[in-house]
Amino acid sequence: MLLNQGIGITGMGIVSSIGDNITTFTHSLQQGISGIQTKEAITKPPLSVTIAAEIRNFSFVEKLKNIPNVPEEKFKKAKRLGQRAPFVIQMTILAALQAWTQAKLFENTVASDRIGLVVAGQNSTQNYQYNLLSQFVDNPEYLSPRYALEFLETNQVGVLSELFEIEGEGVAVGGASATGNVGIIKGHQLLALGIVDVCLVVGVPADLSPLDIQGFINIGAMGGKTYNDQPSLACRPFDKKHEGFIYGQASTSVILENQKSADQRVVASLAKVSGYGYNLDKNSSANPNLTGEEKAMKTAMQNAEISTSDVNYINTHGSSSPLGDQTEAEAIFNIFKYHTDTVYLNATKGLTGHCLYTAGMVEIIATVIQMKHGFLHPNRNLKNPIHNELQFCGKVATKYTIQNALCNSFGFGGINTAIVLENID
Amino acid sequence: MSREEVYDIVQETIMDVIPDVEKEDIAIEKQLKDIGANSIDRMEIVTMSMRELNVKIPLMSFAGVNNIEGLVNVLHENVNN
Numbered sequence: 001m002l003l004n005q006g007i008g009i010t011g012m013g014i015v016s017s018i019g020d021n022i023t024t025f026t027h028s029l030q031q032g033i034s035g036i037q038t039k040e041a042i043t044k045p046p047l048s049v050t051i052a053a054e055i056r057n058f059s060f061v062e063k064l065k066n067i068p069n070v071p072e073e074k075f076k077k078a079k080r081l082g083q084r085a086p087f088v089i090q091m092t093i094l095a096a097l098q099a100w101t102q103a104k105l106f107e108n109t110v111a112s113d114r115i116g117l118v119v120a121g122q123n124s125t126q127n128y129q130y131n132l133l134s135q136f137v138d139n140p141e142y143l144s145p146r147y148a149l150e151f152l153e154t155n156q157v158g159v160l161s162e163l164f165e166i167e168g169e170g171v172a173v174g175g176a177s178a179t180g181n182v183g184i185i186k187g188h189q190l191l192a193l194g195i196v197d198v199c200l201v202v203g204v205p206a207d208l209s210p211l212d213i214q215g216f217i218n219i220g221a222m223g224g225k226t227y228n229d230q231p232s233l234a235c236r237p238f239d240k241k242h243e244g245f246i247y248g249q250a251s252t253s254v255i256l257e258n259q260k261s262a263d264q265r266v267v268a269s270l271a272k273v274s275g276y277g278y279n280l281d282k283n284s285s286a287n288p289n290l291t292g293e294e295k296a297m298k299t300a301m302q303n304a305e306i307s308t309s310d311v312n313y314i315n316t317h318g319s320s321s322p323l324g325d326q327t328e329a330e331a332i333f334n335i336f337k338y339h340t341d342t343v344y345l346n347a348t349k350g351l352t353g354h355c356l357y358t359a360g361m362v363e364i365i366a367t368v369i370q371m372k373h374g375f376l377h378p379n380r381n382l383k384n385p386i387h388n389e390l391q392f393c394g395k396v397a398t399k400y401t402i403q404n405a406l407c408n409s410f411g412f413g414g415i416n417t418a419i420v421l422e423n424i425d
Numbered sequence: 426m427s428r429e430e431v432y433d434i435v436q437e438t439i440m441d442v443i444p445d446v447e448k449e450d451i452a453i454e455k456q457l458k459d460i461g462a463n464s465i466d467r468m469e470i471v472t473m474s475m476r477e478l479n480v481k482i483p484l485m486s487f488a489g490v491n492n493i494e495g496l497v498n499v500l501h502e503n504v505n506n
Contacts, residue, residue, distance in 0.1 A: 083444060142476040145468040 007191050008269030008424070010198075010262050011105070011255035012365050013098025015091055015205075016352055017053040017248055020063055021098055026369050030397050032378035034351050036231045036246050043210040049217055049224035051231040053248035053353030055205070060090040067094065069101045074163070081159050086150055088124040089159055091205045091251035096160055099253035100200065105164075108265040112167040116196035119156040120183025121204025121357045122174030123212075130209035156204060168196040176411030177319070179203070180252070180360020181419055185276045187256045197261040203252035203358030213247070219286060221245060223320055235354075236381040237318035237347035238325050238392060245319040248353020252361035271368045272422040274404070275304025281414025288324050288410055293331040296416035297406055304420035308339050310404045311420070313376065315367045317408040318347025319354050328408065329387040337389070344400065346393040350380040360409035364419065367405045371423045376400045431478065431501045435493060438473045442466050456492045471496065478504050 012022055017035025019025030028035075035053035042050070060082050064075065078097060082090045100106065129151055136143055149155050153172040161170050169190060175182030180203050187199035208216075216222040223244030227234035235246040262269050277299030281292040301311065314336075317328055336343050348366045349355075355362050370376055375397045385392055405421045436451050439460070446460050457467045471487055474496070480503045490496050 080445070084442075139476070139481075141481045142472055144472060145465055149465070 006259040006269070006272050007188055007256055008259060008262060008272045009254050009368060010257045010267050010269055011099035011101070011103030012270065012368060013095040013102070013253040014250060014362065014365055015055065015063065015094050016250035016362065017055055018351055021066070022365070022369070025365070026373060028351065029366055029369060029377040030375060032351065032380060032395070032397060034232060034235070034380055035248060036235055036353050038231055043213070045210060047210060047213055047217065049213065049222055049228055051224050051228055051234055051246060053246065055091070055249045058087070060094070063094050067097050067101065069106070070097055071106055074106065078163055081163055085159065086125060086128045088128070088205050088207050089155065092156055092160065092202045092253070093163065095251040095253040096164070096200060096202050099255050100164060103255040103257070104265065104267050105198070105255070108267065110198045110261065110265070112165050114168060114197045115164070115166045116168040116187065116190045116199040117157060117161055117166045117170035118183045118187045118190070118199060118201045119153065119160070119172040119204060120179045120201060120361060121153055121156060121172060122179060124153060124204045124207060124357065125151045126209040126212050127207040130211065156202065160200065160202060164200060166200065174357070175415045175417065176413055177354070177356055178360055178409040178411035178415045178417045179357040180362065180364065181407065181409040181417035182278070183361060184254065184256070184273065184364060184419060185278055185417065188273055188276065191256055191258050197258055199256040201254045201256055201361070203250070203361035205249045205251045205358060206247065206356035207249070208247060221286065221321060222247070233381055235320045235350050237316065237320045237350050237379065238329060238385050238387065239382050240384040240386055242320040242322055242325055244321055245349070245354035248349070248355045250352060250355040250358050250362050252358050252365055254361060254364065269424060271371055272424050273419060274422040275300045275302070275420040277303065277416070277418045279416050281416065283414035286412045288327040289414060289416070290327050290331050292414060292416040293328060293408070293410060294334055296418040297331065297335055297408065300406060300418040300420045304404070304422065306404055306420065308336055309342070311406050312342050312344065313400070313402040313405045314343060314345045315363045315405060315407045316345050316347050317410050319349055324410065326386060328410070329390060333387060333390055340389050340391055344376055344391050344393055346377055346379050348377070351377065360407070360417065363407055363409070364421065367402070367407055367421055371402045371405065371421070372425070374399055374401055426501070426504050428497060428501050431504060432497045434477050435470070435474050435497055435500070438470050438477060442469050442473065451493070453494045453497065454492060474500055480504055
């Protein structure tokens with residue numbers, strides 16, 4: 001690392017199928033609640049998988065009103081920017097405001113050119129575009145001029161930088177299912193290089209179009225084959241009956257900040273981002289790679305200057321994909337085989353579904369929450385684990401003190417990431 | 426369709442595009458930018474009004490338009506064609 005100051009998390013925010021803020025999300029983790037249900041609306045055309053952990057009964061203005069400590073002028077600005085904006089913008093505004101207020105950035109300010117913005121998201125406007133198509137084909141002239149702004153992922157950068165008056169570097173990054181971790185890593189790098197002192201990292205929800213869903217079905221990645229009629233049983237990370245991921249929706253936000261800035265602003269760091277690994281597999285296809293996954297985890301620990309015995313919790317990628325789970329279990333076992341009795345594993349996707357672009361950040365947030373509250377959330381539907389020597393969390397939450405956590409995310413196209421979080425309590 | 430009716434539709438469109446504006450703030454002689462519409466809002470008001478009125482007018486026709494009255498005139502001419 002270039003700068004030898006710590007880089008930590010000073011604020012978090014989330015809107016998910018199991019909680020629309022950190023408090024309710026925490027409660028759901030403790031109770032092991034899953035958001036996976038039969039979808040409310042039928043797609044046009046209808047598809048064979050009709051279950052997901054979607055956001056329900058969503059009212060942007062109602063949720064905006066419920067965020068405490070937002071100055072009146074900022075509330076009005078957020079309302080104006082969000083009320084006619086696409087769903088994925090409304091969601092990120094909410095999560096970002098939660099994180100920003102937790103980090104007290106409205107009161108204890110930072111110079112706007114010392115704040116950076118990383119939007120962890122890609123292809124988030126697929127469904128928005130899909131819904132405009134039939135009207136467009138009949139009357140192309142009536143397409144809203146806003147489309148030209150709104151279809152681009154960088155609309156997130158524009159809107160969020162306007163709302164929070166950010167003048168440092170801003171970028172949208174993609175990493176398929178590892179996008180969330182990639183966002184945190186890129187934010188970390190901006191801080192380590194001294195380009196900014198604070199970085200707002202925002203995870204964009206997946207709003208899949210019927211094309212996307214069918215694509216995932218046809219490539220064999222999506223679950224819901226056997227269990228479409230029993231949604232609560234469908235997502236089974238590391239269980240012998242796993243059959244693919246179940247789609248989930250969430251928006252997330254994390255404030256990354258260097259220690260010096262946090263100390264000056266007198267705000268607490270919730271956890272330290274002490275290292276990461278990020279490597280590609282020279283592979284354009286969807287299959288995971290054992291060596292690539294091991295390398296990401298090992299590099300993360302080396303970066304964090306810790307050894308395997310210092311890690312006592314792994315938040316797995318655990319997507320409920322047969323090949324994915326198997327490869328990850330083997331990779332973890334290869335590294336931790338002499339410490340299996342001191343490391344616990346769980347899979348947050350069993351509760352939140354696979355939030356795709358934002359999954360990595362959902363899981364970083366879940367890890368910090370477990371660290372701060374001293375527990376590990378349960379694994380759902382883990383009846384017959386595919387690996388006998390790894391220690392998986394059980395059906396109920398258990399009291400536990402995480403020392404150092406490893407957070408894994410892997411994506412199509414040979415993308416491997418792992419992040420180490422250090423408990424600073 | 427009368428000019429009044431066209432103006433009613435334009436008024437509704439303005440209130441859709443600029444949700445915070447009150448109906449009383451909209452007057453036919455006003456300029457859109459004076460009621461808080463930025464350049465994209467203005468384009469959107471034009472496109473949405475055309476859709477509501479079921480007319481397709483090349484955007485060039487709106488080039489000389491200075492205020493809401495001008496907009497209503499261009500739309501009205503084409504509605505009755």
